[in-house]
Amino acid sequence: MLEKHYQQVxxxxxxxxxxxxxxxRGAVKTPFFMPVATRGAVKGVTPTxxxxTGAQVLLSNTYHLHIQPGEEIVKKLxxxxxxxxxxGPILTDSGGFQVYSLANVRKITEGGVEFIDPNSGKKVLISPESSMKIQxxxxxxxxxxxxxxxGLSRNDKKRTSEAVERTHRWLERCVIEFKKLTKNLKEDERPLLFGIVQGGLDEKLRKKSLEFVQSQxxxxxxxxxxxxxxxxxxMYLMLNFLSTLYDPTKVHYLMGVGEPKDIxxxxxxxxxMFDCVLPTRNGRHGSVWIDKDQRLNLKNSRFKGDKGVIDGGCDCYSCQSNFSRAFLNHLFKAKDPLAGRLTSIHNLRYLQKICEEYRE
Ligand SMILES: [Zn+2]
Incomplete structure (x- = not known):
């Protein structure tokens, strides 16, 4: 039975x-970092x-999978x-963030967010209820x-406050819909539901939002x-402010953070819990973390004769297989996707090691 979903050791x-x-899908050790598989795959890297790299949970994007191929097809398959x-377990975001950042948003109403599907040109509404259903x-x-x-108007107090209030009303609707959709599942068969705290950089709003979410x-x-x-x-001031206010019986997830020192x-x-596209996106651009969070760009011509591996102290597949910086520099120049794959593997491992150090 999953009576207590989070257990502090x-x-x-x-x-x-x-x-x-x-x-x-089993117990996951915390703290942990989730690689981002936007459309189902971590770009260029196989699940194996x-x-x-030590990953336990993947994150996928509801918005992208809703637009293509669509949840009906995924379900059918x-x-x-x-x-x-x-x-392993998969976390899906609610679609909210992508709707705001990517889609041609038409309207935000109490019902939900209306936008234009970039593929079909049709109007689509994502609501708290439909987001639960899609996920x-x-x-x-x-x-x-x-x-x-x-979004970008986070310095606008009125908009930030309105977003907090609406987020709370929408959370209540999500909880009702989630319960309805999972009522036939046993406790150990049902997915988990997470609430999201908003409030920008305003301590009062953040406290109010955290207390509300934790009461649900x-x-x-x-x-x-x-x-x-x-x-x-x-960001650090806000994380410090929130640190005394968390319910210790719940798991705490900071969305979209992936710089080693921030983790x-x-x-x-x-x-x-963490997620971020940084390790794979940086990797595909040639950027790798090595010892003490230094960053190297392997596309730089100074690596063209470098026999060393990415990081001599690293136990990832790429470093353990003795792929040299010179070879990676050459692959990047040749635009061979193997380069981004090997650097992604290394960067993902780098963040997993940080989490492992805390766990051990
Ligand atoms: Zn490595």
């Missing part, structure tokens, strides 16, 4: 902790390779795990509530709307 220091998140060949049809194990993302019938607490362009100092800081402030 020990405190590492004041707020940092290690434990387990129990999902219907992703698993070998046996669900996302059957479709993308990842056997459940995809076969997600961790479902995110549909939130109102204030949810399995995890996500911090949204950070790492969206504010300074690192401002360390956030773990020290009580965060258990």
């Amino acid at each position: 020990r405190h590492i220091n004041k707020f940092a902790r290690s434990g387990f998140l129990n999902t219907r 390779e992703v698993l070998a 046996g669900g996302l795990h059957e479709f993308n060949r990842w056997e 459940i049809e995809l076969g997600s194990d961790i479902i995110m509530a549909f939130d109102d993302v204030p 019938s949810i399995d995890g607490v996500a911090i949204g709307g950070l790492s969206v362009g504010e300074s690192r100092e401002k 360390r800081y956030a773990i020290e402030k009580g965060i258990d």
